Amino acid sequence: MDKTVCELFAGVGGFRLGLNKSANDWNFVWANQWEPSRKAQHAFECYINHFGESENHVNEDIATIDKNTIPNHNLLVGGFPCQDYSVARTQARGIEGIKGVLWWQIRDILQVKRPPFVLLENVDRLLKSPAKQRGRDFGVILACFNDLGYSVEWRVINAAEYGFPQRRRRIFIFAFRNDTNFSQKLDENNLRAWIHNQGFFQNEFPIQKHFETKHTPIEKQMEYIDLADVSDNFQLTFRNTGIMTNGKIYTEETNPTKHPQVSLGSILETNVDEQYYIDTDEEKLKKWIYLKGPKRIERTSKTGHTYTFSEGGLSFPDPIEKPGRTMLTSESSLNRSTHVVKDLVTGRLRILTPIEAERLNGFDDNWTNTGMPQKFRYFCMGNALVVGLIEKMGKTLNYIFEKETNEHYKQIESAAITSEN
Template structure:
């Protein structure tokens, strides 16, 4: 099957979650890019290079690369990446549509430039984002996603999407993300999608439906994307309180088909207890007696008066959290601030025979289905390793979608 390997360019590579999932199938990473804009030391890129080698890996702002020459990125069949959720609105309103360009520094437009400018653009896209993309910004729900869909539509792609919570398919973390697959109009998959029943594609025959089965819970809504990117930026869902985009949908030739689906899964479920290290855990992960009360307070329910810096008094309330974390369920979402000793409402705490403790870097890696010690490297702190996992994706989701995308392409 070696000759059938699909070539992949991996953007926003982090510590290589997409790569780990795709290399379990017949995908070959021919180029990768990781750049952390706010830090001098490029820790994630260092880990990536340590695991996968320096060849074909770049540690440079992707904006700089695409501005210089998109052909520096070698030919690839599939472009993948978890791109940052930012404000995608179009900055200019030139009458000449060639002048439409997104806001400077918004990384969606780097992807756009690759697709628009490469002599042989990728035939397939496989992208990931936080699910709030479907409903941002608050004053114009769904506008950013509509800009993204219309820009891909103008470039000749059909796109299917689904919001997936990894735990609802037996994986160890309740991490909800939106995944997109794009098909260029020159591909047989695009032509199949165009001819198919859109409901069947989204619930039975499509790439994501095969990877993650669902039942249909609402009728399909259709939306027509009208106008260029400036018009969509200015007018999309102007008066709507809710985003028109449901958790499942597709766009093809300006038509959006979207519906709400529910996961269909009755297989094995991995829970927090399953991923805990049984061997000795470093004492620094155990919670000090002197900190117990602070942890309890932060995790607990609150109704109290608080005062702003300006002296304004207000009522503050929040619900309690399960404390310590339930071992018989998938874990809560890992966040970037998961590491470090300081008490926190959001860090995970587990009860063990030796007492309450935080999760170790290996346990956090397991929750994202990374190999043990994937992020272990000289000069990389445990706090930084936790930060990587707060930014990472669940490798099992990529693996399953990748397997179905490969089949879909090789029908």
């Protein structure tokens, strides 16, 4: 099968870099990156700096693009935001999702282009949102895939548990059309075996066969009239691993096999500019210590209710013998979540450099040094994924694509044309 890729919400190119590291024959036929709230499109400029300018590298709002103009592709990838996926019935257009929610742009592309494989990334809270109807949002996504003839496997992966220097938990969603060769191995009557043996994630991200857990596996058949019905009524406690095929869901809590940890200290630079040190301003240093420390603060809600806000303390400085914490878009600013380390050479306290932020996600040094403001370099890394995870998934995709033949899809297309006539 031709290894053609469409990349959505491309950012600074983490998916593309990861797949290219797994093999050099991935052909990205179309990519889209757009920051609606920003006049300067720094992430897109970074993308084309590395991958070249092309009419198929598009810096436009995906909602305004005719999906028929996107080239055909066999793999759709993207890291899409966690939003409100509820839908409602409308008189004019039947069933409609909330305007601006980017999942519906993905769904629209799937409807028009029908790629055999899809690989998506999101924050792990997607499985539990919204709080008042746990699992509804992910249920809507699964129903969309199901209606379009796809099976879906998912796994919440903490990068640090598989040998990377950041404790970054994200859900990865791998969907495959039910007419692919890959799907023929799926036994609907033994979905647990798929997760533990034949599935997409198990080869590169092995899990323990047996371990103690208080969470029992869950099996559920989705029964719904339409997407609005799912939005109104669906609820399920999704575990960190699962599979859905033909509306049948199997989900269980899994534990990774042990991998050697890679420490935060292993990615630190040794010749760091003075601008990154925080010990030159005594008042700011006191603020750092306060923000990182434990707190119990009396507050009053809008309704007049008094309550106590509390939070535990964070290590200050961050321990460099362990993997780093999850990097956020606010990295480097004076706030609780920013990493502060003791410099390897001077022993002084400092924040991470932009290069160290890139290394935490597995990007090449100075990947984002393409003319954007330094603050935005950190922002891009807070939004990015861990490149090494995609590289590992790319190795599995390489194998899957080898087993999919172009002749197989010609037969499928021929049968579809015959049935239409």
